[in-house]
Amino acid sequence: MLQASELSYGYSSGRRDVRSFTLDHVSVSVERGSLTGLLGPNGCGKTTLLKLLSGVLQPEQGHVSLNGNSLAGRSRRDIAKHLAVVPQETHPAFDYTVMEMVLMGRHPHLGAFELEGPRDLALAQDALAATGTDHLAARAYMTLSGGEKQRVVIASALTQSPDVLLLDEPTASLDLGYQLEVAALLRRLNLERGVTMVLATHDLNLAASLCDRLILMRDGRVVSQGPTRDVLTAASIRRIYDVEADVSFHAPAGHVTVTPLRRVQ
Amino acid sequence: MNRLRQGALDSVAAANTQAGGELARVVPSPIRTRLLKTMVGFGVLLVVTCLVAPLVGSSPINIARVFDRSIPFSENVDAQIFFIARMPRVVAGVMAGAALATAGVVFQALLRNALATPFTLGVSAGASLGAMLAIVLGATISAGPFSTVPLASLVGASIAAAIVYRLATMQDRAMSTTVLLLAGVTLNSFFSALIMFVQYIADFVQVYRAMRWIMGDLDVGSFEPIIAALPMLAIAFAMFAWLPSSLNLLSVGADAASARGVDVGRTQRLAFVSASLATAAAVSLAGPIGFIGIVVPHLVRLMVGVDHRLVLPASALFGGAFLVLCDLGARTLLAPLEIPVGVITAMLGGPFFLWLLVRKG
Numbered sequence: 001m002l003q004a005s006e007l008s009y010g011y012s013s014g015r016r017d018v019r020s021f022t023l024d025h026v027s028v029s030v031e032r033g034s035l036t037g038l039l040g041p042n043g044c045g046k047t048t049l050l051k052l053l054s055g056v057l058q059p060e061q062g063h064v065s066l067n068g069n070s071l072a073g074r075s076r077r078d079i080a081k082h083l084a085v086v087p088q089e090t091h092p093a094f095d096y097t098v099m100e101m102v103l104m105g106r107h108p109h110l111g112a113f114e115l116e117g118p119r120d121l122a123l124a125q126d127a128l129a130a131t132g133t134d135h136l137a138a139r140a141y142m143t144l145s146g147g148e149k150q151r152v153v154i155a156s157a158l159t160q161s162p163d164v165l166l167l168d169e170p171t172a173s174l175d176l177g178y179q180l181e182v183a184a185l186l187r188r189l190n191l192e193r194g195v196t197m198v199l200a201t202h203d204l205n206l207a208a209s210l211c212d213r214l215i216l217m218r219d220g221r222v223v224s225q226g227p228t229r230d231v232l233t234a235a236s237i238r239r240i241y242d243v244e245a246d247v248s249f250h251a252p253a254g255h256v257t258v259t260p261l262r263r264v265q
Numbered sequence: 266m267n268r269l270r271q272g273a274l275d276s277v278a279a280a281n282t283q284a285g286g287e288l289a290r291v292v293p294s295p296i297r298t299r300l301l302k303t304m305v306g307f308g309v310l311l312v313v314t315c316l317v318a319p320l321v322g323s324s325p326i327n328i329a330r331v332f333d334r335s336i337p338f339s340e341n342v343d344a345q346i347f348f349i350a351r352m353p354r355v356v357a358g359v360m361a362g363a364a365l366a367t368a369g370v371v372f373q374a375l376l377r378n379a380l381a382t383p384f385t386l387g388v389s390a391g392a393s394l395g396a397m398l399a400i401v402l403g404a405t406i407s408a409g410p411f412s413t414v415p416l417a418s419l420v421g422a423s424i425a426a427a428i429v430y431r432l433a434t435m436q437d438r439a440m441s442t443t444v445l446l447l448a449g450v451t452l453n454s455f456f457s458a459l460i461m462f463v464q465y466i467a468d469f470v471q472v473y474r475a476m477r478w479i480m481g482d483l484d485v486g487s488f489e490p491i492i493a494a495l496p497m498l499a500i501a502f503a504m505f506a507w508l509p510s511s512l513n514l515l516s517v518g519a520d521a522a523s524a525r526g527v528d529v530g531r532t533q534r535l536a537f538v539s540a541s542l543a544t545a546a547a548v549s550l551a552g553p554i555g556f557i558g559i560v561v562p563h564l565v566r567l568m569v570g571v572d573h574r575l576v577l578p579a580s581a582l583f584g585g586a587f588l589v590l591c592d593l594g595a596r597t598l599l600a601p602l603e604i605p606v607g608v609i610t611a612m613l614g615g616p617f618f619l620w621l622l623v624r625k626g
Contacts, residue, residue: 051520076527076529087521091518096513
């Protein structure tokens with residue numbers, strides 16, 4: 001349903017005439033209802049790819065299409081009705097309440113001078129319930145713990161009623177307990193609500209436990225993509241991270257686990 | 266302090282209990298109720314302030330005599346004081362107060378910095394330099410209802426805003442708020458240096474006039490300067506009307522705003538231009554009256570919460586009332602001596618600003 005073909009994107013580096021490419025002819029395909037993981041070392045272009053997929057950045061070459069329609073030329077508001085983003089961290093400059101943060105998700109669906117109505121409130125309440133944060137509605141967002149904050153940001157993204165949720169390392173700044181909490185929430189939203197998700201992460205075990213498909217990137221290119229069990233192998237980890245790892249099925253966890261052993265050149 | 270806010274949250278809870286999954290059922294929208302309460306509350310405050318302020322002053326006036334049509338205007342001293350000396354002052358106070366307070370709100374959201382003011386980006390320093398040059402050079406220029414000093418301050422403010430804007434948009438298509446802030450602060454220092462240089466070469470009388478202008482004064486003397494500033498303010502406020510919900514998202518973060526459907530570049534440009542225009546209009550009318558742009562938005566946030574759909578209109582109303590009240594103090598505290606209103610706002614605003622810093626820390 002979400003497809004990127006031959007995407008290239010670069011940033012200007014110091015000198016005006018020099019462009020360093022962060023993405024080089026990247027093509028990916030995300031199927032409806034899937035939970036796709038995006039893996040790769042720092043600077044490989046994961047965040048850039050997510051920004052291109054969400055239409056926040058415009059590709060220099062190639063195009064992104066959602067449900068067969070290209071994102072090029074569409075307004076931010078129109079794209080945001082279908083695609084929602086959950087960043088790694090969210091730091092509002094003012095002390096919004098949780099309810100206010102969640103209701104901001106309705107922005108693309110409201111007119112310039114329109115205030116949210118009962119339907120928007122019901123959707124926000126529903127998203128709060130789905131993320132287990134309904135009891136926090138009246139609390140100030142800044143007073144929440146890391147895990148609670150991330151669940152509220154996910155609730156806000158759900159309130160956008162998106163077809164696809166793009167998550168950029170949503171558990172990176174969380175401790176182990178909150179990581180598991182957010183992972184369980186994402187799994188539940190995917191299974192129960194059929195929310196299609198693309199999840200960029202450095203946590204290979206999180207990806208192994210959560211994602212049914214993986215996209216592996218290195219140096220701005222896609223190295224491989226496919227079902228998790230096919231793609232997440234010792235050879236592919238060595239190829240993208242230069243790390244020798246033990247990849248084996250872990251019965252109590254119910255999925256393959258990755259144990260990094262040593263860095264190789 | 267948070268009664269309005271708590272009331273709103275209660276009604277959210279009530280609405281949700283009633284909604285009970287039925288999306289179609291009509292429940293009162295809390296934002297609508299809050300907006301209504303806010304507008305009525307602050308609107309009444311502004312109207313009462315504007316009605317009372319012109320009646321109070323160093324010379325007592327009789328309200329019955331003011332509106333007594335049987336006495337010719339030329340002989341009716343009470344009516345003259347009311348309509349010529351005090352009314353324009355009140356109107357100028359409402360306009361400058363509303364403009365500076367709302368510009369403060371917009372700059373704080375744009376820069377994602379609760380301590381930003383309408384003067385952070387160099388607009389007031391530019392205006393002051395313009396006014397100072399006009400006074401020192403003894404120039405007499407005018408355009409329509411504008412007289413020399415307001416016009417020169419407007420030109421100075423526009424030049425400062427244009428330089429900062431150009432610098433912030435040079436590198437990229439989107440506006441860099443970091444560059445905006447740094448360029449503004451640097452320009453402020455640079456213009457301040459130029460102001461000091463002009464002061465150094467000017468004579469005492471000119472420096473005194475310029476200093477009085479920089480302190481801020483609402484004694485506009487007639488409706489002419491008000492009419493001159495009105496179109497700019499009208500345009501700025503019309504632009505503000507498009508901003509509130511986008512400012513909410515912008516203050517959460519540029520990427521977050523973009524992902525929620527905000528055209529970040531356009532919103533930033535609109536915010537910068539409208540807030541600079543409102544600031545320039547207010548400064549050309551009443552001089553650079555400080556601290557309104559930070560005190561009022563923060564007081565309003567304490568009362569209605571941080572949602573810009575409430576904060577922006579409430580700041581316009583409360584800013585107007587607040588400046589008129591400060592001016593009332595300026596006129597009456599040491600009567601018959603008048604304290605420049607900028608001194609009053611700074612005396613109130615300075616400690617408030619420090620309290621805010623300590624509280625944030």
